[in-house]
Amino acid sequence: MVRRVVVTGVGVLAATGREPESFINNLIEGRSGIRRIQQFDPSALSVQIAAEIPDYKGTDYFPAKRLDLIDRFTEFGLIAAKQAVESSGLEVADEECPRFGVMMGAGMGGAQTYELGYCSLFAKGATRVHPFTIPKSMHNAATSQICMEYGAQGPSLATSTACSSAGHAIGEAFRHIKFNLADVMLAGGSESPITFGIMRFWESVRVMATGNGDPSHACRPFSADREGLVIGEGAAVLVLEELERARHRGAKIYCEIAGYGLSSDAGHITQPTVDGPARAIRMALDEAATNPEDIDYINAHGTGTRLNDATETQVVKKVFGAHARNLAISSTKSMHGHAMGATAALELAATLLAMDRGVIPPTANYTTPDPECDLDYVPNQAREAPIRVALSNSFAFGGLNAVLLVRKFQ
């Protein structure tokens, strides 16, 4: 008997909203969360914009003592996990805990903590750093703290595959339930990469948009005048549940996760291939026993770089052939930014919330058609249309791809 996996809860904390309702509303209305960086003075940087959670304060969510032991990326993860668990009405009895796990993606982990630690050692000549530096900064901190919070004793891990981290986390969580190793999983990603050091590191790669004094229009995926990606922060967590368990307790079902494809380009350390991502999409389609023609919507990787957007267009054409022109594609990164290890979770959350509403979010800031990107990117205006089956693409640096296929639940 094939076990089926459904999503019964969502939590989101992003530049475009501090919880799912406002998050999807802002995306549908095409409102960008990209602004001048607020959490430190960015004047010395060449790129001074990012997609930050506006006016975020850890003390609004946690007592001071708790904050001592967690990095900001873990704060985001815990906040999103709490929303997901509470919205789903999830209850897990003690005896079920060994089949309840947590899988979170993190591309940069405890970036702020690393930075403070290194600054102490190298800039201030300290011989000791704060003892909590390791427990706070380790990439698995968000997963572990969420496990501790909810008593999850089942299969749990943290994935780190750059931009695909959360996609892989959600995919692995899906597999564990499907293959009868778990019954409930909290899965997603969290990232707080907006630090002076990390912005400098990214500047050197020369793929970021500066915004030219107009931050909200800076990220223009698929547009001929696109200038690059914009870094974002945040977290999203989904409650994944085995279908019968969800039905039995009368849970609200957002969608079914039916396919997970992953692949490696084995090409270039930063430049995507066409074949690698195509294979990941086909793998997801195959698992879900879905024909390419059945896909209504793709939430694109759509970073807004010249290379990704052109390559992704070719990928979609390669897999979908003529149907490529019939399906809707949009990049919500145009509004919530590229949240690195969290972004695939933000995007799957956007996809399933859009599916729930029957509204496809737009690609914001689309100004000029590009002959190399000539598909339907739902430019600027959301579109009311049923989404029966959708894909969420993540094609990371290092050529590691993750694709998730979600289906409206029947």
Added chain:
Amino acid sequence: MDVSRKVMEIIAREQHLDPGVVTIDSTFEQLGIDSLDGVNILFALEEEFKIDIPDAVAQNMKSVQQVVDSLTRVLEGKDISDLVAMAKGETQPAAN
């Protein structure tokens, strides 16, 4: 310099406790201080007094009095090798 007062202040601050809760007779267990908290308190004390406390001694501090005693000896430049040895289980503690 009143070492014991400073130690109690720092413990209260790091543990987010009301200052009155921490007394010279308090044990870490009574104050809800686990080993990770203990390491944190020692870091704060080392920063405050600009000293180094050897790991072996640090790992065996279980009460406010022990902290004050070890700190006082380090500050007075006194030899703490017996404390280190005791912590490592190499000698018996002296009878009080």
